[in-house]
Amino acid sequence: xxxxxxxxxxxxxxxxxxxxxxxxxxxxxxxxxxxxxxxxxxxxxxxxxxxxxxxxxxxxxxxxxxxxxxxxxxxxxxxxxxxxxxxxxxxxxxxxxxxxxxxxxxxxxxxxxxxxxxxxxxxxxxxxxxxxxxxxxxxxxxxxxxxxxxxxxxxxxxxxxxxxxxxxxxxxxxxxxxxxxxxxxxxxxxxxxxxxxxxxxxxxxxxxxxxxxxxxxxxxxxxxxxxxxxxxxxxxxxxxxxxxxxxxxxxxxxxxxxxxxxxxxxxxxxxxxxxxxxxxxxxxxxxxxxxxxxxxxxxxxxxxxxxxxxxxxxxxxxxxxxxxxxxxxxxxxxxxxxxxxxxxxxxxxxxxxxxxxxxxxxxxxxxxxxxxxxxxxxxxxx
Numbered sequence: 001x002x003x004x005x006x007x008x009x010x011x012x013x014x015x016x017x018x019x020x021x022x023x024x025x026x027x028x029x030x031x032x033x034x035x036x037x038x039x040x041x042x043x044x045x046x047x048x049x050x051x052x053x054x055x056x057x058x059x060x061x062x063x064x065x066x067x068x069x070x071x072x073x074x075x076x077x078x079x080x081x082x083x084x085x086x087x088x089x090x091x092x093x094x095x096x097x098x099x100x101x102x103x104x105x106x107x108x109x110x111x112x113x114x115x116x117x118x119x120x121x122x123x124x125x126x127x128x129x130x131x132x133x134x135x136x137x138x139x140x141x142x143x144x145x146x147x148x149x150x151x152x153x154x155x156x157x158x159x160x161x162x163x164x165x166x167x168x169x170x171x172x173x174x175x176x177x178x179x180x181x182x183x184x185x186x187x188x189x190x191x192x193x194x195x196x197x198x199x200x201x202x203x204x205x206x207x208x209x210x211x212x213x214x215x216x217x218x219x220x221x222x223x224x225x226x227x228x229x230x231x232x233x234x235x236x237x238x239x240x241x242x243x244x245x246x247x248x249x250x251x252x253x254x255x256x257x258x259x260x261x262x263x264x265x266x267x268x269x270x271x272x273x274x275x276x277x278x279x280x281x282x283x284x285x286x287x288x289x290x291x292x293x294x295x296x297x298x299x300x301x302x303x304x305x306x307x308x309x310x311x312x313x314x315x316x317x318x319x320x321x322x323x324x325x326x327x328x329x330x331x332x333x334x335x336x337x338x339x340x341x342x343x344x345x346x347x348x349x350x351x352x353x354x355x356x357x358x359x360x361x362x363x364x365x366x367x368x369x370x371x372x373x374x375x376x377x378x379x380x381x382x
Contacts, residue, residue, distance in 0.1 A: 003035045003374075006087055008072075008111065009098030011041040012062045018181075018210070018297040019098060019128070021273065024063045025183050026096075029366035031065070038090075039066065040083060044073040046103075060272055072107060080107050084114025087121070094377050095121050097150065100128040105142030112149035122380045124373065125150045128295070130163035143167065151380045154373065157295040157316025172379045176372050177320060180364045181301045184276040193281035199265065204236045206341065207283035207307075209298050211245045212268065217289035217312065219254055223334035224289070226258035230338045236345070238287075239265045241279045280305040285344055291332050293317050303361040308353035310340045326357045 007027055010020045020041075027037045062068070071086065073079035087095060095115055097108055112123050125147070132139055144167060147153075153173040155161040161175050194201040212218055218240065224230060225238055238260075244251075248268070255261060271279065280286065286302040286309045293315035300320075302309050309327035311317040323329040328340035344350070 003030075003093040004090070005030050005035050005037045005094045005096065006090065006092040007037065007039045007096045007098070008087070008108065009039070009041065009096075010045060011039040011066075011068045011070075012060075013070075014042060014045055019100065021181065021183065022178075022297065023098060024066060025179075025181070025366065026369075027066050028063075028183075029179075029370045033367070033370050037067070038092075039068045040072065040087060041068055041070045042072045042074060043070045043079070044075065047075055060274065072111070074104060074107050077106075077110065080110040081114065084111040087111065088115045088118045091118055091120050093121065094373075095123045096373070097123070097125040097146075098128065099125045099130075099146055102132055102136070102139040102142035102146075105144075105146040109142075109146035109149045112146070116149065119382060122377045122382065123149070123151045124154060124377060125152075126154045126156070127160055127164055128156065130160055130167060151382075152376050154376065157293075158319060159293075159315045160295070172376060174372060174376050176369055177364055178295050178297060178300050179366045179369045180304050180361060181297060182304050182366075184273060184280075184301060184304065186277075187305050188277060188281045190282055193278045196275075196278040197267075197282055199239075199282055201282075202235075204345065205239045205265075205283045206236065207279055207286045208238065208240045208242070208289070209271075209279060209286065209301070210242045210296075212240075212242050212248075212251070213245045215291050215293070217291045217332060218251060220291070220312075220332060220334050220337060221287055221289040222251065222254045222258065222260060224337040224341065225260055225263060227335060227338035229342055233342070233345070234263065236341070237263055237265055239267070239279065239283060241267045241271050243270045244268055276301065277305065280307055283307060284350055285310060285327075285341065287337065287341070288312065288317060289332060289337050290314050290317060295320070300364060303357055303364065306354045306357045306361075308344065308350060308357065310337060310344070312337075322360070326353050326360055 007023050009023045011023050014020050030037045071083045147167050155175050156178045191201050286307050288311045290312050295316040309321050311321045312332040313329050318329045321327045330336040330340050
């Protein structure tokens with residue numbers, strides 16, 4: 001039976017740090033299952049003084065076939081009430097909130113409480129984070145306020161599931177691995193990708209992809225590139241693709257200190273969706289040197305393009321990257337990262353790991369994710 005589903009979270013024209021892409025792809029998956037879907041997004045997501053990047057908006061065209069309403073102003077309670085009443089009156093069967101930051105707790109918690117007044121809609125939250133990466137005053141009460149308004153929860157890492165159960169031990173929750181990001185186009189050859197990016201295909205490229213924040217450990221990867229064993233491999237270059245979401249000066253200091261200028265390609269601007277495949281297809285190995293983490297959408301982009309990975313043994317990263325089968329799980333230390341990179345090339349693991357990935361990634365389908373969400377919603381007793 002077709003359901004009416006509303007997803008509450010960032011969507012076009014917001015960039016959303018991958019979250020917009022996820023919400024739009026999730027909406028498509030529900031539509032493919034026969035449901036009527038709408039995304040309720042933000043008219044203002046962050047006040048400018050709280051936003052670390054250059055722009056919150058994309059110039060890319062809106063996704064075809066999706067209904068998106070930009071209603072929520074994160075700092076205007078009047079908009080919270082209006083949004084809550086709008087969704088409440090629609091009487092959707094299922095409302096799915098994306099929760100990733102305590103700052104959003106008051107807005108999203110108020111909207112959820114208003115929706116609950118219809119005594120009909122089941123309210124789920126996909127909790128990307130419960131305990132945030134960067135701690136701020138108000139984190140705990142804001143998070144409690146939001147979580148208490150929901151009926152059930154989806155987490156995409158075991159670590160977040162454990163955090164969640166400290167706050168809401170009695171409510172239903174389910175762990176569902178992040179589905180594949182399969183909406184960045186088909187793979188292309190390394191030569192085609194390098195041509196699109198203006199890179200020399202004779203080099204071997206490592207890829208660090210995504211917004212640059214302290215917890216993502218780019219500094220560890222730069223130090224790994226300075227390891228003497230890797231310095232002896234001038235044919236290996238690091239491709240850094242993503243916008244700085246903090247002060248870039250310490251990273252540039254590290255680059256100068258270790259004389260890495262000729263061994264890096266810095267594309268530290270926002271990467272549009274249409275260009276994502278070029279970066280992954282140009283690379284031999286994707287490196288996620290996080291210092292702490294919950295889950296990462298970068299993993300699922302790498303899987304889509306059959307790219308082996310080096311990830312650090314933090315948060316939920318190791319749950320999705322079986323060590324020695326599709327890549328490496330190492331400690332968040334420069335030497336360990338360097339050793340994994342060297343082993344990948346010395347042991348010529350690329351073809352073997354890519355073959356394993358092509359089979360392993362089948363478990364991360366959007367249809368499976370949607371079906372599991374349905375099953376969770378059916379457990380809710382109103």
